[in-house]
Amino acid sequence: MRIRLTEVGYTYPGGVEALNGVTLQIEPGEQVAIVGQNGSGKTTLAKHLNGLLRPGAGRVEIGDWDTCDHTVAEMSRRVGYLFQNPGEQIFKTRVSDEVAFGLTCRGLPQDEIKARVHAVLERVNLASQYDTHPYELLPSQRKWVALASVLVLDNPILVLDEPTSGQDSQGMARLGTLVSEIATEGKTTIVITHDMDFVADYLERVVVMQHGQIVSDGPKHEVLVRTRELERSVEPPQITRLAQGLDLSGQIVKVDEFLKAYSAVSRRPRVWNKTEIRH
Numbered sequence: 001m002r003i004r005l006t007e008v009g010y011t012y013p014g015g016v017e018a019l020n021g022v023t024l025q026i027e028p029g030e031q032v033a034i035v036g037q038n039g040s041g042k043t044t045l046a047k048h049l050n051g052l053l054r055p056g057a058g059r060v061e062i063g064d065w066d067t068c069d070h071t072v073a074e075m076s077r078r079v080g081y082l083f084q085n086p087g088e089q090i091f092k093t094r095v096s097d098e099v100a101f102g103l104t105c106r107g108l109p110q111d112e113i114k115a116r117v118h119a120v121l122e123r124v125n126l127a128s129q130y131d132t133h134p135y136e137l138l139p140s141q142r143k144w145v146a147l148a149s150v151l152v153l154d155n156p157i158l159v160l161d162e163p164t165s166g167q168d169s170q171g172m173a174r175l176g177t178l179v180s181e182i183a184t185e186g187k188t189t190i191v192i193t194h195d196m197d198f199v200a201d202y203l204e205r206v207v208v209m210q211h212g213q214i215v216s217d218g219p220k221h222e223v224l225v226r227t228r229e230l231e232r233s234v235e236p237p238q239i240t241r242l243a244q245g246l247d248l249s250g251q252i253v254k255v256d257e258f259l260k261a262y263s264a265v266s267r268r269p270r271v272w273n274k275t276e277i278r279h
């Protein structure tokens with residue numbers, strides 16, 4: 001299902017112009033990162049994808065649907081949206097009820113709902129928290145509850161608004177594995193994040209936003225290595241900076257790419273002979 005935004009503009013009721021002339025096309029199955037400074041319009045853009053916000057100007061199309069012609073409930077069958085703040089999303093008093101909510105709204109049989117909730121809680125490592133109140137969990141775990149309630153819907157498009165925030169290195173790795181799995185299922189994944197290493201490791205295309213506009217858009221190996229341009233909006237990956245500082249050739253955005261390029265140019269470790277050791 002193709003996503004197409006055409007010259008989208010949006011101004012909040014208070015007068016802040018959050019999006020201005022945004023044109024973007026995302027093909028089915030793409031793995032896209034949306035990055036940019038705080039307040040650059042990432043969340044506003046994300047909320048246009050599932051109809052939570054309607055464009056003040058231009059059009060937003062998800063497959064053959066114009067978001068202006070469909071309710072949020074209808075849109076939620078095509079686009080799963082993880083809120084930046086899980087507090088905006090979670091409202092049930094049991095983890096399992098929270099995760100089941102969307103399926104219950106769809107009127108699925110109880111047996112199927114139960115099986116899908118169990119499976120997704122296993123997947124996000126929360127099986128033991130089935131009956132727990134979401135607010136008894138750590139904020140980082142609450143994010144996983146919110147994520148589970150999106151994943152369980154099995155939508156063709158997933159929009160994850162800052163899933164990496166508040167996650168420790170283990171959580172990041174699990175999130176990365178999950179994003180990779182979703183990719184193999186052929187779904188479209190859009191991840192908003194400030195973590196450039198996560199972008200480099202797990203996503204393919206990078207869209208950079210600034211002041212409500214898209215200022216750069218392309219494959220990660222092209223966008224992330226334009227460090228001068230990028231650092232006007234976000235911190236480029238450390239490994240890319242290091243590679244450029246060492247004048248290594250190639251488009252290096254990941255540690256394994258760095259090691260390959262570095263070992264190709266560095267001399268083999270010197271083997272000392274016995275005479276040298278004695279002196």
Ligand SMILES: Nc1ncnc2c1ncn2[C@@H]1O[C@H](COP(=O)(O)OP(=O)(O)OP(=O)(O)O)[C@@H](O)[C@H]1O
Pocket residue numbers: 012013014016017018036037038039040041042043044045084
């Ligand atoms: N509900 C709102 N009412 C008025 N202005 C808002 C509202 N939400 C966001 N804005 C403003 O719109 C602009 C874009 O905000 P948005 O939340 O889309 O940015 P963002 O890129 O997601 O930022 P962050 O990285 O901090 O999440 C900002 O100037 C912000 O202050």
Ligand SMILES: [Mg+2]
Pocket residue numbers: 042043044084161
């Ligand atoms: Mg945001």
